Amino acid sequence: MLSKNKIKHFNSLSLNKFRQQHQEFILEGTKSVEELLKSDFTIKEIIATAEWVQQHPLVLKAIPTEVVTDREMQQISQMKTPPGVLALVAIPTVSWKLNQGFTLILDGINDPGNLGTIIRTADWFGIENIVCSHDTVDVYHPKVVQATMGSIFRVNVFYENLESVLIAARQNDVAIYGAVMNGENIFSSDLKFSSALLVIGSESHGIREPLLPLITHPITYPKFGTKAVINSAESLNAAIATALILGIFIPSTQG
Amino acid sequence: MLSKNKIKHFNSLSLNKFRQQHQEFILEGTKSVEELLKSDFTIKEIIATAEWVQQHPLVLKAIPTEVVTDREMQQISQMKTPPGVLALVAIPTVSWKLNQGFTLILDGINDPGNLGTIIRTADWFGIENIVCSHDTVDVYHPKVVQATMGSIFRVNVFYENLESVLIAARQNDVAIYGAVMNGENIFSSDLKFSSALLVIGSESHGIREPLLPLITHPITYPKFGTKAVINSAESLNAAIATALILGIFIPSTQG
Numbered sequence: 239m240l241s242k243n244k245i246k247h248f249n250s251l252s253l254n255k256f257r258q259q260h261q262e263f264i265l266e267g268t269k270s271v272e273e274l275l276k277s278d279f280t281i282k283e284i285i286a287t288a289e290w291v292q293q294h295p296l297v298l299k300a301i302p303t304e305v306v307t308d309r310e311m312q313q314i315s316q317m318k319t320p321p322g323v324l325a326l327v328a329i330p331t332v333s334w335k336l337n338q339g340f341t342l343i344l345d346g347i348n349d350p351g352n353l354g355t356i357i358r359t360a361d362w363f364g365i366e367n368i369v370c371s372h373d374t375v376d377v378y379h380p381k382v383v384q385a386t387m388g389s390i391f392r393v394n395v396f397y398e399n400l401e402s403v404l405i406a407a408r409q410n411d412v413a414i415y416g417a418v419m420n421g422e423n424i425f426s427s428d429l430k431f432s433s434a435l436l437v438i439g440s441e442s443h444g445i446r447e448p449l450l451p452l453i454t455h456p457i458t459y460p461k462f463g464t465k466a467v468i469n470s471a472e473s474l475n476a477a478i479a480t481a482l483i484l485g486i487f488i489p490s491t492q493g
Numbered sequence: 494m495l496s497k498n499k500i501k502h503f504n505s506l507s508l509n510k511f512r513q514q515h516q517e518f519i520l521e522g523t524k525s526v527e528e529l530l531k532s533d534f535t536i537k538e539i540i541a542t543a544e545w546v547q548q549h550p551l552v553l554k555a556i557p558t559e560v561v562t563d564r565e566m567q568q569i570s571q572m573k574t575p576p577g578v579l580a581l582v583a584i585p586t587v588s589w590k591l592n593q594g595f596t597l598i599l600d601g602i603n604d605p606g607n608l609g610t611i612i613r614t615a616d617w618f619g620i621e622n623i624v625c626s627h628d629t630v631d632v633y634h635p636k637v638v639q640a641t642m643g644s645i646f647r648v649n650v651f652y653e654n655l656e657s658v659l660i661a662a663r664q665n666d667v668a669i670y671g672a673v674m675n676g677e678n679i680f681s682s683d684l685k686f687s688s689a690l691l692v693i694g695s696e697s698h699g700i701r702e703p704l705l706p707l708i709t710h711p712i713t714y715p716k717f718g719t720k721a722v723i724n725s726a727e728s729l730n731a732a733i734a735t736a737l738i739l740g741i742f743i744p745s746t747q748g
Contacts, residue, residue, distance in 0.1 A: 361726035385730075388726075471617040471642070472642075475640075478733065485736075485737045
């Protein structure tokens, strides 16, 4: 049976403040837990309903699991329809260091679904590091965790002062690509994957003013269509824009 | 002042059943209403708060607007934080006809945000027609309307029996592309834009069994990355997959 204190503790982790304080986050769902078990993240606890354990006898065979009633699960779950399994996971301590690879930089992405989807897409393209502005939504927000579909275990996500990150990159001759409204057409741009950053801004504000002069390669994903371009979509969802740019960038630089 | 009946009517439109019965849907937000005013959709009514009208004096100058209190807006809005302006719009009567252009086919997309994002992305690529399976979420669902960011006025969305659509396409020598797990690598596929359909299935089920034999060109968007491919994302979000495929398809066929 779950103690009142434990229920309270689990519920507190829906807030970033308490996730930071305890350095823990919650993860729910069969697929996510399966990915967790394959990762090197530290699992503090797994809680599942009797029904879930019965349906997934093999998943947790090596991990001690607290079995609870549906009603108890409802009390600690962060989802409307609890998937029946939930894990308490330690937030890993990682620190960002400018490297010679490719890094995605996110400036002010505040929709949890968008951030999660971007992480999942980055994983598909083999991107290992994402650096976010401090006001980007927390990567351990329940809806972000959910939307990554397990990619959260394979992509490092850091929160840094982006101006400092970009200044350091320039000092080290790292190319800084930035998705802007009137940049060079990405289809005719010179793209390189090693020693490169790609900055994506929010849908509503774009890349913020102080970062713009630091960008060495402003690029734009063009609109297509046979109808007058003026009479079509004015912008793309931030996750879609990221995917489309990576879809040109990565294949063209990885052969 | 809003009558009780009107409040009840507006609230009923959050359900597909009543949207179908009245052939009306609700749209909220400044950007969406601006796009609506530029469209040829029939506006039945616009309701706004006094504060919104004061902040946007020019937007509605030619349209009679009912001005309400914040509290009244709260009663009819379908959003947690009502943006202050709401329109009652007639559902247009359109009927699908196989044509010589490019049509996107959606099989069982049930997440409203995904459908809305797909419509917005299709609009960016100049795609005018989308045909959905009957179990795809309703295009006038408030969250779909919201996520399209106005693209709902420029892309026709139809609901049809997809098996019949694909059979008719084959009889007319229309190429049927389908996003599948083990198809031809899209980067080496022969893509054509005229007289073509592109079928996208749901994340969890893919394209359904009865449709698969009707696909003439099964294609796959490959994974990238330097790490072992086995140890990366297993799938993409449905809207991202659609965008990535269109991002190869459209530019390569429109030159």
